[in-house]
Amino acid sequence: MISRHDCGARDLDDPLAPLRQQFDLPQGVIYLDGNSLGARPKAALARAQHVITAEWGTDLIRSWNTAGWFDLPKRLGDRLAPLLGAQTGEVVITDTTSVNLFKALAAALQMQASDPAHAGRRVIVSERSNFPTDLYMAQGLAAWLDRGYQLRLVDSPEELAQAIDTDCTVAMLTHVNYRTGYQHDMAAISSHCHAQGALALWDLAHSAGAVPLDLNGAGADLAVGCTYKYLNGGPGSPAFIWVPEKHQARFRQPLSGWWGHATPFAMDPGFAPADGIARALCGTQPIVSLALVECGLEIFAQTSMEAIRRKSLALTDLFIALVEQRCASHPLGLVTPREHARRGSQVSFTHPHGYAVMQALIARGVIGDYREPAIMRFGFTPLYTSFADVWDAVEILRDILDTLAYDIAAKRDAVT
Amino acid sequence: MISRHDCGARDLDDPLAPLRQQFDLPQGVIYLDGNSLGARPKAALARAQHVITAEWGTDLIRSWNTAGWFDLPKRLGDRLAPLLGAQTGEVVITDTTSVNLFKALAAALQMQASDPAHAGRRVIVSERSNFPTDLYMAQGLAAWLDRGYQLRLVDSPEELAQAIDTDCTVAMLTHVNYRTGYQHDMAAISSHCHAQGALALWDLAHSAGAVPLDLNGAGADLAVGCTYKYLNGGPGSPAFIWVPEKHQARFRQPLSGWWGHATPFAMDPGFAPADGIARALCGTQPIVSLALVECGLEIFAQTSMEAIRRKSLALTDLFIALVEQRCASHPLGLVTPREHARRGSQVSFTHPHGYAVMQALIARGVIGDYREPAIMRFGFTPLYTSFADVWDAVEILRDILDTLAYDIAAKRDAVT
Numbered sequence: 001m002i003s004r005h006d007c008g009a010r011d012l013d014d015p016l017a018p019l020r021q022q023f024d025l026p027q028g029v030i031y032l033d034g035n036s037l038g039a040r041p042k043a044a045l046a047r048a049q050h051v052i053t054a055e056w057g058t059d060l061i062r063s064w065n066t067a068g069w070f071d072l073p074k075r076l077g078d079r080l081a082p083l084l085g086a087q088t089g090e091v092v093i094t095d096t097t098s099v100n101l102f103k104a105l106a107a108a109l110q111m112q113a114s115d116p117a118h119a120g121r122r123v124i125v126s127e128r129s130n131f132p133t134d135l136y137m138a139q140g141l142a143a144w145l146d147r148g149y150q151l152r153l154v155d156s157p158e159e160l161a162q163a164i165d166t167d168c169t170v171a172m173l174t175h176v177n178y179r180t181g182y183q184h185d186m187a188a189i190s191s192h193c194h195a196q197g198a199l200a201l202w203d204l205a206h207s208a209g210a211v212p213l214d215l216n217g218a219g220a221d222l223a224v225g226c227t228y229k230y231l232n233g234g235p236g237s238p239a240f241i242w243v244p245e246k247h248q249a250r251f252r253q254p255l256s257g258w259w260g261h262a263t264p265f266a267m268d269p270g271f272a273p274a275d276g277i278a279r280a281l282c283g284t285q286p287i288v289s290l291a292l293v294e295c296g297l298e299i300f301a302q303t304s305m306e307a308i309r310r311k312s313l314a315l316t317d318l319f320i321a322l323v324e325q326r327c328a329s330h331p332l333g334l335v336t337p338r339e340h341a342r343r344g345s346q347v348s349f350t351h352p353h354g355y356a357v358m359q360a361l362i363a364r365g366v367i368g369d370y371r372e373p374a375i376m377r378f379g380f381t382p383l384y385t386s387f388a389d390v391w392d393a394v395e396i397l398r399d400i401l402d403t404l405a406y407d408i409a410a411k412r413d414a415v416t
Numbered sequence: 417m418i419s420r421h422d423c424g425a426r427d428l429d430d431p432l433a434p435l436r437q438q439f440d441l442p443q444g445v446i447y448l449d450g451n452s453l454g455a456r457p458k459a460a461l462a463r464a465q466h467v468i469t470a471e472w473g474t475d476l477i478r479s480w481n482t483a484g485w486f487d488l489p490k491r492l493g494d495r496l497a498p499l500l501g502a503q504t505g506e507v508v509i510t511d512t513t514s515v516n517l518f519k520a521l522a523a524a525l526q527m528q529a530s531d532p533a534h535a536g537r538r539v540i541v542s543e544r545s546n547f548p549t550d551l552y553m554a555q556g557l558a559a560w561l562d563r564g565y566q567l568r569l570v571d572s573p574e575e576l577a578q579a580i581d582t583d584c585t586v587a588m589l590t591h592v593n594y595r596t597g598y599q600h601d602m603a604a605i606s607s608h609c610h611a612q613g614a615l616a617l618w619d620l621a622h623s624a625g626a627v628p629l630d631l632n633g634a635g636a637d638l639a640v641g642c643t644y645k646y647l648n649g650g651p652g653s654p655a656f657i658w659v660p661e662k663h664q665a666r667f668r669q670p671l672s673g674w675w676g677h678a679t680p681f682a683m684d685p686g687f688a689p690a691d692g693i694a695r696a697l698c699g700t701q702p703i704v705s706l707a708l709v710e711c712g713l714e715i716f717a718q719t720s721m722e723a724i725r726r727k728s729l730a731l732t733d734l735f736i737a738l739v740e741q742r743c744a745s746h747p748l749g750l751v752t753p754r755e756h757a758r759r760g761s762q763v764s765f766t767h768p769h770g771y772a773v774m775q776a777l778i779a780r781g782v783i784g785d786y787r788e789p790a791i792m793r794f795g796f797t798p799l800y801t802s803f804a805d806v807w808d809a810v811e812i813l814r815d816i817l818d819t820l821a822y823d824i825a826a827k828r829d830a831v832t
Contacts, residue, residue, distance in 0.1 A: 024473040029476075031476060033476065037472075037476055037477045039473075040473040044468055045465065048468055048704065052456065052461050052650070053461060056453075056650060058440075059442075060445075060455065061453045061785065062783075069651060096511070096700055097699055098671070098699030099515060132684060132685055133699065135686075136687040139672060139686070144670040146561075146563075147562075153685065226700075234703070234704055235479065236700045236703045238702060239699075254518075255518060255556060256553065257556075261552065267548050267787065271556065283514030283549065284512055284514075284642075285512070285652045286650075286705030287650070287705070288652075288702075288704050288708065289704045289706075290705075362478075367476065
């Protein structure tokens with residue numbers, strides 16, 4: 001049996017433990033929702049103060065050059081690139097994940113449509129369990145293009161290989177499922193896509209900063225993701241889009257705004273896309289929110305995704321083991337894969353009263369979240385979650401479940 | 417002749433003068449570029465600190481409800497609405513102007529295409545001198561729709577009436593021109609559009625907070641605009657989109673993300689647009705930058721657009737008069753209309769060495785900007801620009817022009 005003492009000992013041995021000091025975590029809270037909104041890097045406050053007082057307040061319009069605002073989407077993209085297995089000049093931080101997905105899917109459909117071998121394909125493959133906004137954006141794009149594109153949604157990862165066939169033009173998949181924490185094999189699926197003549201477009205919302213990624217090594221074609229979850233960029237911080245060098249010359253997207261123009265200050269009335277990744281940009285970005293993304297990335301620069309992954313698996317393994325040991329009498333169902341290679345950095349359990357249990361957890365300072373149907377979701381962020389946190393969270397969960405079971409039994413006794 | 421003393425006397429009489437204290441303006445700078453990036457409301461610093469430490473840092477994911485993040489685009493839109501002549505529930509603050517223009521133009525084309533009387537129209541009318549990104553977005557949308565839509569660009573406002581004919585589906589116009597400061601007659605043009613069976617889509621980037629607007633009264637159909645110029649929302653702060661109640665039920669746009677869904681938390685795999693203005697939303701917004709928009713709007717709540725307009729015209733009249741009096745010997749050409757009804761809140765002058773003169777002005781603390789060809793642009797923001805500022809700016813301009821003329825003459829003498 002694992003003890004709290006064992007957990008404390010693991011914290012003492014944890015090379016990532018000192019990084020927790022770089023985050024502002026509220027007293028009395030065990031925060032297991034970094035997969036929804038990452039915690040605040042302490043540095044974000046001073047950074048915002050600087051951007052607001054010195055860059056905006058004092059230097060005003062000159063900051064587009066002197067503070068590097070104009071280069072910010074690319075400069076931050078280059079800082080993020082190593083975490084994705086991307087090269088310098090392949091990533092920009094801009095717009096929202098939804099908008100970037102629209103650009104990437106539109107570009108992928110266009111690349112296929114301009115290739116005589118694949119021009120007739122009209123099937124976009126995804127999962128019914130994909131994050132809904134991804135499906136909404138694909139529906140919106142397909143309806144507006146009005147060229148017969150249709151979504152083919154599978155109900156389980158096992159059906160993907162068959163669904164991605166020679167009718168499929170693009171497979172649009174979220175690498176780690178937001179609800180279950182299931183992680184796809186990006187290299188195997190991308191490779192299968194290519195064998196069938198399809199392109200592989202990946203949403204990394206629950207992967208970036210959570211699991212090691214090797215976009216170029218895996219042969220992925222395009223990717224998007226968000227910076228406000230595991231990357232700790234701040235609430236709603238701008239998202240990213242990855243266009244690999246191999247596809248940049250062919251990458252065209254309909255949101256052709258000034259920031260993606262080849263000569264944005266020539267004020268030419270005709271659009272001509274910039275060379276390289278800048279063509280994925282569109283309009284003026286929210287500089288304060290964008291600048292704060294760097295504070296999260298600076299913490300990642302002090303460690304490696306391999307070290308983060310080791311601790312992530314240790315935390316999620318520990319959570320599963322403790323829940324199964326200490327809450328064994330309760331009707332919990334593990335949703336997240338036990339297999340390491342198929343697991344992201346979260347653990348989800350079902351419980352018939354999942355919503356009420358999660359509300360009780362939050363009231364006692366253990367912040368996870370709830371997703372239909374009956375799923376309690378717990379995110380583990382190795383940069384600021386300790387092994388003792390895991391113990392304490394499970395203790396509170398056990399206490400809540402024991403009380404709930406007692407109350408249900410008492411109610412049943414009162415009725416009978 | 418006007419004297420500096422006269423200007424000082426006008427400042428003493430100015431009911432808006434006290435509002436300048438609510439802005440952080442750098443020492444030694446006369447800021448005449450609020451039409452590019454508005455100055456910083458002092459309140460923005462404390463607001464950012466609160467959002468970052470209390471809402472993000474302490475309350476974390478709970479702030480979506482407790483801090484009202486989820487309602488922020490609508491709540492701020494409702495605060496902005498009176499400045500636009502819009503109703504409550506007709507405006508959201510979200511995304512970028514370019515992205516909102518894409519949504520609005522797509523929706524307008526769709527409204528027309530689904531009306532049997534106008535379904536065959538394929539001409540989008542705009543001006544060649546429109547802000548380039550507006551043209552780029554229209555080009556991007558038209559190319560991707562691939563249904564024969566074409567841009568018909570006129571070279572002067574006088575050509576609009578003829579260009580907006582029964583082939584025209586949508587007129588997409590910027591109300592106040594970014595380069596010349598020319599202000600269109602929104603009511604007359606919108607009315608002409610309707611007489612021809614076209615819709616009127618307005619970009620208010622250089623109008624919102626600068627001139628009184630009456631979108632509903634003018635019969636406009638759709639509008640977008642930015643919050644980081646005259647509204648002082650902060651660098652790249654999210655933009656706005658106005659969809660009047662009369663068009664909301666028919667308004668459909670391709671960027672159909674989760675925030676525009678009828679039931680965003682039901683996680684339904686199929687998209688269904690929200691009722692009302694929320695259907696103009698798409699993805700998760702940058703909360704820190706978005707929250708700061710309110711600090712600018714709070715200052716507008718202390719006065720009226722009528723008072724702002726009175727002072728704006730007084731400032732631009734004064735600037736024109738002083739330049740024409742004191743720089744009369746120099747080859748300056750007034751680009752901005754003298755007629756009040758046709759003027760925004762900026763004044764542009766050409767000068768053969770306009771770029772060099774503007775650099776010299778900036779070096780001496782008078783910050784305007786330069787736009788090809790040969791145009792020096794000076795923006796006047798009544799909330800923080802004084803009449804004495806105008807005098808001092810013109811004095812520095814005069815000194816620079818005199819020196820330049822002397823240098824040119826000296827060089828000519830040296831050569832001959």
